[in-house]
Amino acid sequence: MTREERLARTLVELADTLVDDFDVVDLMSLLVERSVELLDAAAAGLVLADSRGSLRLMASTSEAMELVELFQVQNDQGPCFDCYRSSEPVIARDLSDATDRWPRFAPFAIHSGFRAAHALPMRLRRQVIGALNLFRTEPGTLQEPDIHAGQALADLATIAILQARDVDDTHAVVDQLQHALQNRIVIEQAKGVLAERAGIATDVAFTRLRAYARARQLKLARVAEDVIAGKLPTEELIAR
Amino acid sequence: MDASSLSRMLAALAAAGDDTLERRLCSTCVELLGVDGASIVVSAGAAGWGALCSSDVLAATLLDLQHTLGEGPTLEAYHATRPVGEVALGDPDDPRWLAFSGQAHAAGAAAVFAYPLRAGAARVGVLTLHQRRTGPLRRAQHADALLWADALTDFVLAIQAQAPPRVLAAPLEAVAAYHAEVHQAAGILAARLEIGIGEALVRLRAHAYAKGRLLADVAREVITGTLRIE
Numbered sequence: 132m133t134r135e136e137r138l139a140r141t142l143v144e145l146a147d148t149l150v151d152d153f154d155v156v157d158l159m160s161l162l163v164e165r166s167v168e169l170l171d172a173a174a175a176g177l178v179l180a181d182s183r184g185s186l187r188l189m190a191s192t193s194e195a196m197e198l199v200e201l202f203q204v205q206n207d208q209g210p211c212f213d214c215y216r217s218s219e220p221v222i223a224r225d226l227s228d229a230t231d232r233w234p235r236f237a238p239f240a241i242h243s244g245f246r247a248a249h250a251l252p253m254r255l256r257r258q259v260i261g262a263l264n265l266f267r268t269e270p271g272t273l274q275e276p277d278i279h280a281g282q283a284l285a286d287l288a289t290i291a292i293l294q295a296r297d298v299d300d301t302h303a304v305v306d307q308l309q310h311a312l313q314n315r316i317v318i319e320q321a322k323g324v325l326a327e328r329a330g331i332a333t334d335v336a337f338t339r340l341r342a343y344a345r346a347r348q349l350k351l352a353r354v355a356e357d358v359i360a361g362k363l364p365t366e367e368l369i370a371r
Numbered sequence: 372m373d374a375s376s377l378s379r380m381l382a383a384l385a386a387a388g389d390d391t392l393e394r395r396l397c398s399t400c401v402e403l404l405g406v407d408g409a410s411i412v413v414s415a416g417a418a419g420w421g422a423l424c425s426s427d428v429l430a431a432t433l434l435d436l437q438h439t440l441g442e443g444p445t446l447e448a449y450h451a452t453r454p455v456g457e458v459a460l461g462d463p464d465d466p467r468w469l470a471f472s473g474q475a476h477a478a479g480a481a482a483v484f485a486y487p488l489r490a491g492a493a494r495v496g497v498l499t500l501h502q503r504r505t506g507p508l509r510r511a512q513h514a515d516a517l518l519w520a521d522a523l524t525d526f527v528l529a530i531q532a533q534a535p536p537r538v539l540a541a542p543l544e545a546v547a548a549y550h551a552e553v554h555q556a557a558g559i560l561a562a563r564l565e566i567g568i569g570e571a572l573v574r575l576r577a578h579a580y581a582k583g584r585l586l587a588d589v590a591r592e593v594i595t596g597t598l599r600i601e
Contacts, residue, residue, distance in 0.1 A: 304528045313416060314539075316547075317418075320558040323557060325562075
């Protein structure tokens with residue numbers, strides 16, 4: 132298989148994840164491994180921004196790489212950091228020339244055996260979620276076709292990750308909606324149960340339930356469930 | 372009608388003030404789709420569902436009938452997760468729903484079309500449309516209904532997403548309040564007969580069906596004490 136064929140296969144692999152269920156962690160591992168296979172890179176790492184905007188290492192091809200990335204994110208310095216902040220690719224042809232730019236990161240990366248670094252933004256339209264970091268052991272930039280290929284891989288992975296987050300967010304809201312409605316139903320049922328047991332009207336029963344819950348700092352729905360289950364004595368509930 | 376015009380319309384509805392949001396949602400359904408009536412229900416999962424709005428008495432009645440009988444286009448669309456349509460409710464030889472079809476027709480509905488509100492695999496609710504003449508929706512109406520169902524789904528979820536965690540969003544209050552008396556009556560019956568809530572609900576429904584009455588009406592009488600069910 133030629134390199135072009137392997138690249139095409141990788142793009143299809145990534146695109147397939149958009150239609151099937153997939154594991155985001157697996158996807159990110161796939162991305163860094165394929166990047167190293169297809170592009171002229173020795174190691175790759177993927178960082179994503181968390182909810183506070185701090186970059187966290189999500190996948191890498193080697194432990195040496197991990198050290199580099201960890202160092203980078205800890206010190207808020209380096210190609211990934213610059214790439215994420217600018218949403219643009221960051222290319223360092225020779226890290227020995229980058230010691231002014233990244234006074235802590237560059238020497239450490241060189242010491243780890245890396246001489247060149249490329250950071251490609253993981254972005255969709257105006258949203259940047261992280262960066263794909265590619266390292267070489269020799270100075271020099273990736274060829275243009277490789278940079279384009281790398282960006283295409285990063286872009287596809289970004290879509291997949293955002294889509295997975297969307298699905299998670301949607302399910303979370305649906306769950307919330309259903310739980311909120313179920314809680315109200317349970318409360319109505321408990322009003323009836325208490326009204327019957329205590330011989331009072333349902334609106335009075337509601338007042339009793341709410342007062343009981345407030346006095347003990349319990350959630351009303353929880354008190355309602357306990358009433359229905361018969362776990363709370365009626366006298367206690369209607370006592371003032 | 373395309374997705375972006377729908378989004379703009381929904382944004383305008385939302386901006387208008389949410390104390391009449393439900394009414395405006397349903398009347399917009401009717402105008403937009405060119406049908407005689409519409410209703411929106413939101414699901415509480417296995418615990419049931421509630422109406423967010425109905426455009427008119429007939430739309431509300433169609434929901435009440437399904438609430439009582441446990442069958443009908445809204446329920447079927449919800450469970451099947453795909454649109455359900457009946458173009459001639461009054462056909463005596465082959466009623467789509469044994470109990471619902473005849474009663475819905477008697478109430479004035481000739482055709483009904485129900486569109487599930489789905490977010491991926493999740494079931495959010497159902498949009499139900501009715502016509503007073505038999506016949507299918509036009510292709511453009513059906514296409515618009517599908518788009519509108521998607522837009523409504525996003526809208527309901529967006530409203531809920533703005534509420535604090537575990538709290539029902541205020542504009543969706545009508546759903547929680549829908550026939551609350553049925554749940555109260557189930558509680559009363561459960562405590563009185565020392566049975567489970569589920570079984571109490573079954574008995575309420577059985578009584579309503581046997582007497583040809585709406586579930587909510589039976590429930591109200593249980594609460595006021597004018598009806599005792601054993």
